[in-house]
Amino acid sequence: MIRVATRADLPRISEIRGAVRENVLSNPAKITDTVAYLIDRDGFWVFETNGHIHGFSSADPRNGSIFALFMDPASEGRGIARGLLAAACEHLAAAGHSRAWLSTDPGTRADRFYRRQGWTETGRTPDGEVRFEKALD
Template sequence: MEIAPLTAEDHAAAETDLAEVLLECVLGGASVGFTLPFTVADARAYWRGALADPDARTWVARDAGRILGVVRLLPAAQANAPHRAEIAKLLVHPDGRGHGLGGALLVAAEEGARALGRTLLVLDTETGSVAEGLYARRGWTRVGEIPEFALTPSGDRAATTIFRKHV
């Protein structure tokens, strides 16, 4: 497995793999901003828009050239927040789970944030999800929980846990 930043030149070539990762995660129940029905066309449209953001940074985990995981770093745009960024869309395809990809992607994003001078990171995740345990094990501090924050893919309301980390 290789963890590497996704460059602007890689965006078009990566779109199919990224769409598959997102689609499989949503179909598997991950509450990452989408509800069912959700199609590969929806996933491709998301990535097309997301990758057009010139300020965001994206890292991918590849195995034999195939993208099996992704994470995004979204630097805060506000003038009073040059030190802050958000971790978003930490996703691992079911075929890549159990190999430490989530943790490796998180480390890459943290190092990337530090290189940009972004020392305070925040993220949110569905309360009780596997991801919640990952962040706690990786030294993230639980800030709190917001009940009924977002819908799961099936449309149920779910709580979200907010985390922070200084890097």
Template sequence: MIFRNAEVADITEIQIVRHTVKENILSDPALVTDADCQEFITERGKGWVCEIEGKVVGFAIVDLKENNIWALFLRPEYENRGIGKQLHQLMLDWYFSQTNKTVWLGTSPGTRAEKFYRLQGWKTAGTVHRGEVKFEMSYEDWMKK
């Protein structure tokens, strides 16, 4: 397993990962374009990928502009190997090295993702669009981990 910064050249594989998920599925795959991905990893924030045998199997992207976790996804066949937890750690360590502002994310209720974020110490902060659970992580809470 190799964890590294996401690059523009990874966007095709990032999109493949995003479209293979079984939960938090995009209602319209055209909603997240390659240009969006490029903007988020080069201008708005930063991204990371996990590669196994030269193939991107997971990725995470954080948005400094909106203080938001934009994405954290794995190919289903690579779940339960610690990849998501490592990507999460890299992303939040970097985020909180850039700012002390609380970061938030939204995820569908009743999913493995919701359980994952709770286990990582995220706090419920209401709901966001389409009834997603809104979670927040403060600088102080992250530094306690």
């Protein structure tokens, strides 16, 4: 089940974020304010079954970005990430955005995932990440 995240979910969200094999966060303190902002404004979702969170997504309506999409490695391959991404995109569309954007490291599983979901590479960020965009329906 996908539901809006709350601050009570932050420990599990942090655990999942720290467990990734790619796109390792070098400075977790760097994103704390944005995470709190988005959670407090219903811009963060978790996929939960039987009280266990398997993954999360987040969208920032201020700039039309997908801020985060991460899965517990043990829960990958079940289609959960597609549902979480759809929830984030719906939030951006409801906020008035006609396109969403995100960035990720090139050559990663995330890079391949977004391409399979129909996202289009539109360039590179100053730090070398691939920038993707997708029209919102």
